[in-house]
Amino acid sequence: MDTDTTMPAEAPPVARGRGRPVTITREARREQILKAAEGLFKLSGYAATSMADIARVCETSKRTIYELFPTKEELFRALVADAExxxxxxxxxxxxxxxxxxxxxxxxxxxxxxxxxxxxxxxxxxxxxxxxxxxxxxxxxxxxxxxxxxxxxxxxxxxxxxxxxxxxxxxxxxxxxxxxxxxxxxxxxxxxxxxxxxxxxxxxxxxxxxxxxxxxx
The missing domain is CATH 1.10.357.10 (Tetracycline Repressor, domain 2)
Known part of the structure; x- marks a missing residue:
């Protein structure tokens, strides 16, 4: 697992084609990550899905993922808690x-x-x-x-x-x-x-x- 756990102060801007990048809130970023993880877990299973896969779908860095969810296990628990x-x-x-x-x-x-x-x-x-x-x-x-x-x-x-x-x-x-x-x-x-x-x-x-x-x- 990626060991880079250095945390940025805020979620970075999200690129949206041409023009200035759009900055999203921490809560919106969290929801985006959970939604991406849910889709990937559904498609490939928990074990076969990496944090890099989730970051790629979110068009962000693993560093940003780890800021909100230090491990994949914690991300899974958060996903279940969010839906349960x-x-x-x-x-x-x-x-x-x-x-x-x-x-x-x-x-x-x-x-x-x-x-x-x-x-x-x-x-x-x-x-x-x-x-x-x-x-x-x-x-x-x-x-x-x-x-x-x-x-x-x-x-x-x-x-x-x-x-x-x-x-x-x-x-x-x-x-x-x-x-x-x-x-x-x-x-x-x-x-x-x-x-x-x-x-x-x-x-x-x-x-x-x-x-x-x-x-x-």
Whole structure:
């Protein structure tokens, strides 16, 4: 690995054809590097990608890469951390909506995150490098899929608390709904690179909720 770790004070200007070079902020440079690394890791794998490769795609120097990410391992961890967290969402529910509609919307939000191209891409990378980065694998699950399921559990709990649906084992029901609606598509996307069919996801959500959840009249 390149041992040149001398750090410039700021990210250097970026050439953009003729005229004066455009200076970008440190945060913009960081995002550029992460995006380039994600694309290269996806194409060639983590092990086969060098910091020089990433610098070349970014049209910058390795020195600039090392300023922000001292090692390729730290860059990988930053990439996973940047993509891992299920977004903070409003856990309150609209009482004007039926329980069916509330849960369909909840599962749609989960699917939008879990089945997104970026989440699937990073999931593949985490699985492929799980032996080298076992702590990342667990943290990625905790902050991504587990947090999304907690969102579903909170919605189920509120519906039960307000007498909108019959009591259920919340943890088990969340697992069943996640598996029935999203799980199969996630496995296919990670293993076989199949693009998730969001219409099928919506249909599975309707059928699963109707079959598993009993509204209270």
């Amino acid at each position: 967290s299920f977004p903070d969402v409003q856990h309150e529910i609209d009482d004007a909506l039926s329980p069916q509609a509330v849960l369909e919307a909840t599962l749609a939000e989960m699917a939008h995150y879990v089945l997104s191209e970026r989440h699937v891409t990073v999931s593949r990378l985490v699985i492929a490098e799980s032996n080298a980065f076992p702590e990342i694998r667990q943290h990625y699950y905790d902050q991504g899929i587990h947090r999304s399921k907690q969102f579903l559990e909170s919605r189920l709990a509120l519906l039960i608390e307000r007498g909108r649906i019959a009591p259920v084992n919340i943890d088990r029901m969340a697992d069943m709904l996640f598996g029935a609606v999203i799980g199969t598509h996630l496995i296919a996307a990670i293993s076989y690179r199949q693009t998730p069919d969001m219409n099928d996801v919506a249909a599975r959500a309707r059928e699963s909720i109707a079959g598993l959840i009993k509204p209270v009249d």
